[in-house]
Amino acid sequence: MKKIILLSVSAVLLLSSCVSKKEFTALEAKQKETQDLLNTATVKLNSCLEDKSAANARVVALQEQLANLKDTNKDLMESTKDMTVLTTKGAENLEKSLESLKEKDLKISRLQDALTKKDSVTLALVTSLKKEVGLNDPDIEINVEKSVVFISLSDKLLFKSGSYIITPKANQILSKVATVINSKPDFEAMVEGHTDNVPYSKGVLIDNWDLSVKRSTAIVRALQGLGVNPAQLIAAGRADYIPLVDNSTAENRATNRRTKILILPKIDQFYEMIESEMKNLSEE
Known part of the structure; x- marks a missing residue:
């Protein structure tokens, strides 16, 4: 650029020695116009260079964003695949769980049916006992405790104090109990003896x-x-x-002296009934 200016000045000097003042003035004006155009072009060039630099910077930034988006898209695609696999497995597991719950519900229903049958037998047994033994004697209790039928007999109906010899009145009651037990060959009768807390000190x-x-x-x-x-x-x-009550009084001790006869379904037969229900379930 400096060379161009020097050449222009030299040309003007040379021409000034060869041309008239009027021509020199015209050339000088032309030279000024050219210089202005050159300055304007220089400013535009610098502006273009700045724009180009900014554009290049934006290109680099956009390329980095594009690369990041590609990486993110790849990760999302991988995650989508993993989620698809997990969702499929989750659906399969849920289906298996529902099937398992259905089977358990059916088994519970079968067991409830078996227990209902047992409860029906228990109710029939209580009715039969009450009919045979009767309900008028306050020293005889017939009831159900934890699904077990029992007859509780007061000590004074069965034995004398401190004795284990059965009274004649006891034989009358026991004959009625025997009738009921004989009508239920699939049941067992467990006889429980209970005393008060007075120490035994007679006999052998x-x-x-x-x-x-x-x-x-x-x-x-x-x-x-x-x-x-x-x-x-x-x-x-x-x-x-x-004890049913504390042994603090003679009346309470008499209450605690009792014999309890429990009428029980045979455990092995009860379990056989349940196993049979389970077997029927597995064959369906």
Whole structure:
């Protein structure tokens, strides 16, 4: 650029020595016009160079954004694939869980049916016992406890104080109980002897354990003598360890001295009934 200016000045000097003042003035004006055009072009060039630099910077930034978007898109595609796999597995697991729940619900329904049948038998048994034994004696209780039918007999109906010899009145009651047990060959009868907490100190027995067991075996033998299948009978003694009331008074001790006869479904037959229901379920 400096060279061009020097050449222009030199040309003007040379021409000024060869041309008139008027011509020189015209050339000088032309030179000024040319210089202005050159300055304008220079400014535009610099502006274009700045615009180009800014444009290049924007291109670089856009290329980086494009690369980031491509990476993000790739990650999203991978995540979508993983989610698809997880969703498919989740649906399969949910379906399996629902099938399992249906099977469990059906099994529970089967068990409930079995228990309902047992409850129906229990209700029929209570009705039969109450009909045979009667309800007028306050010393005889017939009830259901935890799905088990039981007859509770007061001690004064069965034994004298401290004795395990059955009274004649007891035989009358036990004959009615025997009738019911004989009508239920698929059931068992467990005889529980209970005492108060007064220590036993008579005869050859050691303590209330001995007395409670001896009384239950006496009842078992009486029922056997009344025609009950001995395979259905169980003798058990609880001594004074399960009182109905505290032993603080004579009346309460009399309440605790009792014999309890539990009418039980045979456990193996009950489980066979449940297993049969389960077998029917698995075959469906």
